[in-house]
Amino acid sequence: MGSCWVRLILLLLGVLVLPAIVECRVRHYKFNVVTKNMTRLCSTKPIVTVNGKFPGPTLYAREGDTVLVKVANHVKYNVTIHWHGVRQLRTGWADGPAYITQCPIQTGQSFVYNFTIKGQRGTLLWHAHIQWLRATLHGAIVILPKRGVPYPFPKPNKEFVIILAEWWKSDTEAVINEAMSSGLAPNVSDAHTINGHPGSVSACPSEGSYTLPVESGKTYLLRIVNAALNEELFFKIAQHNLTVVEVDATYVKPFQTDTILITPGQTTNVLVTTDRNSGKYLITASTFMETSIVAIDNVTATATVHYSGTLASTPTMLTKPPPQNASSVANRFNNALRSLDSKKYPAMVPKTVDHNLFFTVGLGVNPCPTCTAAAANLSRVVAAVNNVTFVMPNIALLQAHFFNISGVFTTDFPGNPPTPFNYTGTPPANMQTTNGTKVYRLPYNATVQLVLQDTGIIAPETHPVHLHGFNFFIVGRGLGNYNPKKDPKKFNLVDPVERNTLGVPSGGWTALRFRADNPGVWFMHCHLEVHTSWGLKMAFLVDNGKRPSQTLLPPPSDLPQC
Numbered sequence: 371m372g373s374c375w376v377r378l379i380l381l382l383l384g385v386l387v388l389p390a391i392v393e394c395r396v397r398h399y400k401f402n403v404v405t406k407n408m409t410r411l412c413s414t415k416p417i418v419t420v421n422g423k424f425p426g427p428t429l430y431a432r433e434g435d436t437v438l439v440k441v442a443n444h445v446k447y448n449v450t451i452h453w454h455g456v457r458q459l460r461t462g463w464a465d466g467p468a469y470i471t472q473c474p475i476q477t478g479q480s481f482v483y484n485f486t487i488k489g490q491r492g493t494l495l496w497h498a499h500i501q502w503l504r505a506t507l508h509g510a511i512v513i514l515p516k517r518g519v520p521y522p523f524p525k526p527n528k529e530f531v532i533i534l535a536e537w538w539k540s541d542t543e544a545v546i547n548e549a550m551s552s553g554l555a556p557n558v559s560d561a562h563t564i565n566g567h568p569g570s571v572s573a574c575p576s577e578g579s580y581t582l583p584v585e586s587g588k589t590y591l592l593r594i595v596n597a598a599l600n601e602e603l604f605f606k607i608a609q610h611n612l613t614v615v616e617v618d619a620t621y622v623k624p625f626q627t628d629t630i631l632i633t634p635g636q637t638t639n640v641l642v643t644t645d646r647n648s649g650k651y652l653i654t655a656s657t658f659m660e661t662s663i664v665a666i667d668n669v670t671a672t673a674t675v676h677y678s679g680t681l682a683s684t685p686t687m688l689t690k691p692p693p694q695n696a697s698s699v700a701n702r703f704n705n706a707l708r709s710l711d712s713k714k715y716p717a718m719v720p721k722t723v724d725h726n727l728f729f730t731v732g733l734g735v736n737p738c739p740t741c742t743a744a745a746a747n748l749s750r751v752v753a754a755v756n757n758v759t760f761v762m763p764n765i766a767l768l769q770a771h772f773f774n775i776s777g778v779f780t781t782d783f784p785g786n787p788p789t790p791f792n793y794t795g796t797p798p799a800n801m802q803t804t805n806g807t808k809v810y811r812l813p814y815n816a817t818v819q820l821v822l823q824d825t826g827i828i829a830p831e832t833h834p835v836h837l838h839g840f841n842f843f844i845v846g847r848g849l850g851n852y853n854p855k856k857d858p859k860k861f862n863l864v865d866p867v868e869r870n871t872l873g874v875p876s877g878g879w880t881a882l883r884f885r886a887d888n889p890g891v892w893f894m895h896c897h898l899e900v901h902t903s904w905g906l907k908m909a910f911l912v913d914n915g916k917r918p919s920q921t922l923l924p925p926p927s928d929l930p931q932c
């Protein structure tokens with residue numbers, strides 16, 4: 371933040387500085403990736419952190435700022451960092467998914483992520499994008515509106531960042547490596563956390579919890595982030611309603627609710643009015659999972675809203691989290707989301723469609739001669755999009771694309787399922803998938819409608835699918851099989867919510883639209899890390915446009931090499 375401070379000090383000293391350079395336009399951050407011992411759940415273990423913090427530091431910027439983050443790797447693992455939801459217009463090199471836009475930053479190396487935040491304001495998150503390191507390598511990104519531009523809702527008295535995550539007693543790299551070699555589902559985490567703390571849980575009743583200090587009669591903005599690897603979460607505060615004002619750094623029409631649903635990769639800003647005189651009120655972050663056959667961390671994390679002046683001995687007012695399978699609560703929340711769609715923040719929904727795509731998302735089972743565990747039975751669980759289980763390349767797709775290196779990927783990703791079947795009925799007896807490093811190619815500025823359909827293979831499940839490089843509009847969603855004749859008639863093309871991560875409902879579908887106005891290679895994957903590891907991922911390759919301003923920039927000179 372050096373240059374900003376220099377300017378601020380010059381300003382304070384009364385030195386005449388041109389107004390244009392008074393605004394802090396370049397934000398410098400240093401992310402040292404280091405191992406740090408942490409005590410949680412009554413035991414101590416080393417975890418991989420940024421600057422020794424869990425959760426990691428919050429990155430602050432204003433809309434329009436350029437952000438320079440020097441990431442230095444001092445741990446034994448390869449590392450990359452993704453700026454989840456930052457559009458990275460023409461700067462795909464700074465996006466971060468390993469082997470998609472860059473090779474990893476290896477031990478002892480560093481890389482400067484250089485990107486400018488254009489046309490976005492709100493809360494996003496950063497996280498590692500390689501293996502399962504994001505379990506502990508994550509933090510919030512707070513993008514303030516341009517100086518002098520107000521929020522389109524009452525100005526809060528104070529803001530808090532609330533990061534939901536998991537705590538693992540095991541080393542998460544060992545967990546995913548073990549699962550990939552056994553072919554079985556990976557272990558689950560041991561507790562959830564709210565700003566790094568699980569609160570008292572049966573595994574460790576003395577475990578501490580996060581406290582949110584408030585005063586009576588004020589309005590607070592909570593910037594809530596779900597950084598968990600594998601669980602969608604419900605979030606509640608006892609006796610306090612939440613007014614949702616923004617999701618994934620886009621403003622929404624405000625609405626009140628007592629519970630929000632937030633999937634891994636999503637962010638939600640809510641206003642809370644402290645309309646009690648005093649007291650302590652429980653906050654809960656609890657698991658949402660409709661299917662009972664999938665093993666999951668079902669331990670609820672707790673924290674406390676603490677009014678000033680409340681005695682330490684005052685009992686905490688409790689709240690009951692929704693049942694784990696409360697799909698009605700989840701659907702009510704998702705269906706209430708609408709773009710703000712004001713004059714200043716219009717919903718730019720593509721009204722015509724150039725590429726009409728239909729992708730199935732779900733699991734599969736493939737032969738695995740080395741998977742000898744009794745339960746694995748010489749097979750492995752995989753996941754796929756349109757029956758393609760994505761195979762990670764050995765060099766980044768974006769490099770292969772920019773430098774015309776052949777043999778790394780093919781452009782034959784299918785736009786429709788190769789064999790249509792009753793996706794939400796009895797699954798096909800043959801649950802095998804095909805595999806490959808396939809991308810779907812789009813011309814610059816093409817409009818895309820993409821229907822994501824969950825399959826019931828092994829089990830129907832919700833999939834929080836994340837698209838890099840774009841926001842999309844969620845124009846429709848429903849249960850059962852998507853009906854291409856009837857369902858489009860019900861699409862909302864006026865004020866659908868705009869996001870970067872959506873939950874495909876269990877045994878249902880979601881339709882989204884976006885404009886391919888960002889050249890590069892853009893990953894799309896389930897944000898449940900277990901499904902990503904199993905292959906529920908693909909990429910879009912968006913060609914350059916005609917003008918220089920529609921062209922991918924050349925790679926930075928310090929881009930890591932494989």
Ligand SMILES: *[C@@H]1O[C@H](CO)[C@@H](O)[C@H](O)[C@H]1NC(C)=O
Binds near residue numbers: 407416
């Ligand atoms: C972290 O804990 C381990 C034991 O789990 C110990 O060997 C190591 O010295 C500790 N490291 C630091 C930096 O405290």
Ligand SMILES: *[C@@H]1O[C@H](CO)[C@@H](O)[C@H](O)[C@H]1NC(C)=O
Binds near residue numbers: 438482
């Ligand atoms: C960041 O990228 C811009 C181009 O987008 C370039 O002009 C600038 O020099 C870069 N800054 C650094 C420190 O690399």
Ligand SMILES: *[C@@H]1O[C@H](CO)[C@@H](O)[C@H](O)[C@H]1NC(C)=O
Binds near residue numbers: 540541544545548
């Ligand atoms: C996963 O859980 C099993 C059963 O509790 C345990 O034996 C195994 O060591 C765990 N794996 C890792 C990597 O912690």
Ligand SMILES: *[C@@H]1O[C@H](CO)[C@@H](O)[C@H](O)[C@H]1NC(C)=O
Binds near residue numbers: 610628
């Ligand atoms: C919360 O909002 C709902 C719906 O607007 C309302 O029915 C309820 O009374 C509110 N509860 C509190 C504690 O304000």
Ligand SMILES: *[C@@H]1O[C@H](CO)[C@@H](O)[C@H](O)[C@H]1NC(C)=O
Binds near residue numbers: 668
């Ligand atoms: C949570 O999961 C464990 C292990 O699957 C199970 O034994 C327990 O009953 C579950 N608890 C709740 C509250 O569902």
Ligand SMILES: *[C@@H]1O[C@H](CO)[C@@H](O)[C@H](O)[C@H]1NC(C)=O
Binds near residue numbers: 697
């Ligand atoms: C949720 O699970 C409970 C038992 O665990 C069951 O009685 C109930 O019917 C389920 N609800 C839904 C909506 O599936």
Ligand SMILES: *[C@@H]1O[C@H](CO)[C@@H](O)[C@H](O)[C@H]1NC(C)=O
Binds near residue numbers: 747
């Ligand atoms: C293992 O797979 C074989 C062949 O696919 C099948 O005949 C057998 O029933 C399976 N065994 C178990 C325990 O699933």
Ligand SMILES: *[C@@H]1O[C@H](CO)[C@@H](O)[C@H](O)[C@H]1NC(C)=O
Binds near residue numbers: 792793794795796
């Ligand atoms: C698909 O399966 C569901 C559930 O078994 C069934 O209700 C539905 O009729 C089937 N649809 C078609 C087109 O066969």
Ligand SMILES: *[C@@H]1O[C@H](CO)[C@@H](O)[C@H](O)[C@H]1NC(C)=O
Binds near residue numbers: 788789791800803804
């Ligand atoms: C998926 O691909 C595999 C391998 O080619 C094939 O056996 C299977 O029938 C396909 N399944 C579907 C649903 O297309």
Ligand SMILES: *[C@@H]1O[C@H](CO)[C@@H](O)[C@H](O)[C@H]1NC(C)=O
Binds near residue numbers: 761804805806
């Ligand atoms: C891809 O599929 C082929 C043919 O089934 C198989 O031999 C190969 O091992 C698979 N590769 C990966 C990385 O799963």
Ligand SMILES: *[C@@H]1O[C@H](CO)[C@@H](O)[C@H](O)[C@H]1NC(C)=O
Binds near residue numbers: 815817
């Ligand atoms: C993109 O396409 C739209 C029509 O869908 C057109 O109005 C617009 O001018 C195009 N933009 C660019 C930059 O080509």
Ligand SMILES: *[C@@H]1O[C@H](CO)[C@@H](O)[C@H](O)[C@H]1NC(C)=O
Binds near residue numbers: 476764932
């Ligand atoms: C780190 O990445 C490099 C480049 O892709 C690769 O050669 C190396 O095996 C990786 N190291 C580890 C520990 O995964």
Ligand SMILES: [Cu+2]
Binds near residue numbers: 832833896897898901
């Ligand atoms: Cu998934």
